Amino acid sequence: MLHDKIIVLTGGADGIGWECAKAYAKAGAVVCILDKSQIPISRLNELHTQQNIAITCNLTNEEEVATAMTTIIEKFGRIDAIHNNAGIAHPSKTLDQTSNQEWDLLMNVNVKSILYTTRYALAYLKESQGCILNTSSLTATIGQDNHAAYVATKGAINALTKAMALDYAPYKIRVNTVSPAAINTPTLQSWSKEQPNKEQMQHYLDKLQPLGNMPTGDVIADACVFLLSNAARFITGTILPVSGGAELGYRSII
Known part of the structure; x- marks a missing residue:
């Protein structure tokens, strides 16, 4: 479904991002992972092709994002899609308890990184009539206690998706968002350990979703493959719950 597409994937080192990387490669894409964590060549080789690359990149640093996009263009000559998946959930706090530094970091990683990837890849997406996919969260529409700043970033992503979809539709660039609920990832496991009732948290998360126990990121990856593929060619501005x-x-x- 993604044969020969050049896909830039942020936050692809683990969790949902890594599941997406595997799914994109399996679907025929070349995956260019941007992540603050270095990905060993041995792990990158799990994607089963020689072309995929991983670039260690601080996505809150505009210069590093610009350099990464230049590197991708120099190597592959085009960009067909960007999946803005990088995100953090810490801290678990109400708004009044959130420090300026915590607020800024959440906004910079979860939202401002989308500004940077779009700014430095848009010209290439216009050429390829490509697409942009963002990772949001169900909390953006239903809320979550003790996570005010995090919820705010995900709400911003949903609103931003619709605005971007309108802005870039004249260039045949589609912009969509995938919205997970509880997915078993390192980030969520770290979050659950921060909660005061962590012993009951796993049970709660498993019962949260009527279709069954908390899944791994492959269920999100399957939806993302569809949204980036030609099968979704007339879908834009959509917030797709995979919950x-x-x-x-x-x-x-x-």
Whole structure:
């Protein structure tokens, strides 16, 4: 479904990002991972092709993002898609308890990084009539206690997706967002350990989604493959829940 596409994937070192990297490569794409963590060649080789690359990049640093995009263009000559997946969830706090530094870091990683990737790849996406995909969260539409700043960033991503979809539609560039609920990733496991009732948290997360226990990131990756593929060629400005029905209404969680 993604044969020969050059896909830039931020935050692809683990969790949902790594599952997407594997799915994109399996679907025929060349994956260019931008992540603050270095990915060993041995792990990159798990993608089963020689062309995929990983660039260690601080996505809150505009110069590093610009350099990374230049590197990708020099190597592959084009960009067909960007998946803005990088994100952090820390800290678990109400708004008044959130420090300036914590607020700024969340906004910079989760939202401002999208500004930078778009700024330095848009010209190439215009040439390829490519697409942009963002990773949001179900919390953006239903809220979450003790995560005000995080929820704010995900709400911003949803609104930004719709604005970008309108702005770039004249260039045949599609912009969509995938919205997970509870997905078993290193980030979520780290988050659950911060909670005061961490012993009950796993049970809660497994019961959150009517379709079954908390899944791994492959369920998100499958949806992302579709949204980046030609099968979704007339879909733009969409916030797609991949949530197992977590948002569908009141029910007993025992």
